[in-house]
Amino acid sequence: MGKRVNMQKDSTITIIGAGMAGTLQAVLLAQRGFRVSLFERNPDPRKGDAPAGRSVNLALGERGRFALDTAGLLEKVDTFSIPMRGRMLHSPEGEQRLQPYGKDDTEVIYSVHRARLNECLLDAADDLEELSIRFNHQLDRIDWDTNQAWFKCSEDSGEIAHGFKVLIGTDGAGSALRRSMQTQADLGVSEELLETGYKELSIPPGENGEPLLDPNALHVWPRGGFMLIGLANMDNSFTMTLFLDNHASDNNRGFDELENWPAQLDFMNEYFADAVPLIPDLEREFKQNPIGLLGTIRCKKWHMDSKALIIGDAAHAIVPFHGQGVNAAFEDCVALMECLQEIEPGGEINWKEVFSELQDRRIANANAIADMALENYEIMRESVRHEGFLLRKELEHELERRHPGHFIARYSLVMFHRIPYAEAYRRGEIQAGILDELLKGASSLDDVDFETAARLINHKLNTV
Numbered sequence: 257m258g259k260r261v262n263m264q265k266d267s268t269i270t271i272i273g274a275g276m277a278g279t280l281q282a283v284l285l286a287q288r289g290f291r292v293s294l295f296e297r298n299p300d301p302r303k304g305d306a307p308a309g310r311s312v313n314l315a316l317g318e319r320g321r322f323a324l325d326t327a328g329l330l331e332k333v334d335t336f337s338i339p340m341r342g343r344m345l346h347s348p349e350g351e352q353r354l355q356p357y358g359k360d361d362t363e364v365i366y367s368v369h370r371a372r373l374n375e376c377l378l379d380a381a382d383d384l385e386e387l388s389i390r391f392n393h394q395l396d397r398i399d400w401d402t403n404q405a406w407f408k409c410s411e412d413s414g415e416i417a418h419g420f421k422v423l424i425g426t427d428g429a430g431s432a433l434r435r436s437m438q439t440q441a442d443l444g445v446s447e448e449l450l451e452t453g454y455k456e457l458s459i460p461p462g463e464n465g466e467p468l469l470d471p472n473a474l475h476v477w478p479r480g481g482f483m484l485i486g487l488a489n490m491d492n493s494f495t496m497t498l499f500l501d502n503h504a505s506d507n508n509r510g511f512d513e514l515e516n517w518p519a520q521l522d523f524m525n526e527y528f529a530d531a532v533p534l535i536p537d538l539e540r541e542f543k544q545n546p547i548g549l550l551g552t553i554r555c556k557k558w559h560m561d562s563k564a565l566i567i568g569d570a571a572h573a574i575v576p577f578h579g580q581g582v583n584a585a586f587e588d589c590v591a592l593m594e595c596l597q598e599i600e601p602g603g604e605i606n607w608k609e610v611f612s613e614l615q616d617r618r619i620a621n622a623n624a625i626a627d628m629a630l631e632n633y634e635i636m637r638e639s640v641r642h643e644g645f646l647l648r649k650e651l652e653h654e655l656e657r658r659h660p661g662h663f664i665a666r667y668s669l670v671m672f673h674r675i676p677y678a679e680a681y682r683r684g685e686i687q688a689g690i691l692d693e694l695l696k697g698a699s700s701l702d703d704v705d706f707e708t709a710a711r712l713i714n715h716k717l718n719t720v
């Protein structure tokens with residue numbers, strides 16, 4: 257980031273939602289001297305009585321890690337991050353094959369326990385005297401004429417009003433702030449629900465505490481129309497997620513066929529036979545764990561004048577197949593700090609201008625990662641199974657080695673770099689054209705004309 261500037265110390269900012277983006281944004285703002293009031297509907301998760309959240313662990317890439325580093329938290333997060341060097345593909349016959357993510361072992365993504373990451377952020381928030389967190393406060397409604405936000409407090413079943421100057425909504429995909437803003441201004445919201453849902457299952461550690469799968473890989477059982485994935489946790493257990501259509505169709509299986517135990521077990525044995533013996537609580541987990549919804553939310557406007565801004569899932573929820581939701585939300589937080597520094601540094605803050613700048617910088621990028629995340633579902637559940645895809649990956653990595661800084665696989669641009677998502681998308685399209693041309697009639701790298709490759713790359717791509 258650029259040079260630090262003195263922010264207006266008396267500006268108080270109200271943030272709704274102490275999840276991933278909200279807590280990091282609050283920490284970054286308080287570190288710069290802003291007073292921040294952070295409200296969260298759930299109890300303090302560190303006190304052990306919070307409801308179970310969705311998805312136990314997540315993949316963090318360079319964007320998320322950079323944001324954590326900006327807040328001085330990366331070292332701590334690294335103590336509970338597990339590097340994953342590639343996808344371990346499980347065939348129907350139970351064979352395992354590693355597809356590396358990057359061009360070499362330095363390019364890895366990290367499996368991180370969601371609750372621990374949230375707790376780490378909350379601990380950092382507690383250390384900042386400019387920041388106050390109120391748990392058990394659920395935003396209910398906003399009086400935009402008097403600038404009062406009303407919260408339901410589960411502690412005493414009462415309601416409180418909180419006067420605000422500036423509101424930031426990080427209250428997730430179902431954002432109450434977004435809904436309230438929409439009563440005042442057209443945010444151009446589109447919500448697109450995916451036909452696929454998900455259910456979490458788990459593999460505990462072995463009898464001696466050992467991991468039952470390779471912890472340094474993201475395990476994938478791609479089965480065409482659906483898939484099972486698994487990420488390691490620090491205690492050597494694995495969190496598994498079954499992604500499957502909600503309704504069966506002529507060419508796909510669906511959760512609605514799996515309503516009773518024999519049907520669930522038969523399905524798992526038919527497609528994931530090597531995983532079944534590792535999931536001892538399969539029957540209970542199928543019964544108890546809900547089927548989660550997945551979807552994409554896009555907004556054409558993220559702010560309402562100088563009063564309110566939405567970021568993270570509240571502004572751009574995406575499907576989880578690129579492992580980028582938190583990464584993108586964290587990137588919003590850093591981008592807001594950059595806008596604050598660049599616009600009228602040291603002077604009276606024009607929030608409308610800051611919010612508008614952030615929106616301009618981020619919307620195209622949010623849309624690009626939303627599209628790439630949708631595309632990646634097809635890749636993960638289907639394409640990875642085909643030799644043609646493997647050859648394409650091999651060629652991408654070879655071109656990266658031969659043309660460093662010029663040709664970088666789109667997956668790598670998203671996971672291991674911080675170039676804007678929209679730019680990664682644009683370069684990815686050009687690179688896809690180059691790969692198509694080079695792979696015409698090729699069945700191995702020996703068939704590829706690397707002189708043509710050099711010419712095309714020099715002609716079509718500049719440095720990253």
Ligand SMILES: Cc1cc2nc3c(=O)[nH]c(=O)nc-3n(C[C@H](O)[C@H](O)[C@H](O)COP(=O)(O)OP(=O)(O)OC[C@H]3O[C@@H](n4cnc5c(N)ncnc54)[C@H](O)[C@@H]3O)c2cc1C
Nearest residue numbers: 273275276277297315395427428568569579580581582583
């Ligand atoms: C199955 C699955 C797997 C995923 N895997 C990954 C992954 O591997 N990598 C990745 O980067 N992303 C992943 N994601 C996406 C990621 O979870 C989200 O993008 C991320 O949590 C968004 O952060 P956020 O802070 O915007 O919202 P959230 O994390 O949803 O936080 C919102 C917070 O606001 C609070 N809140 C909500 N309403 C109110 C209210 N009215 N008043 C007060 N508080 C409120 C909530 O309790 C919560 O604490 C995955 C998502 C799913 C569903």
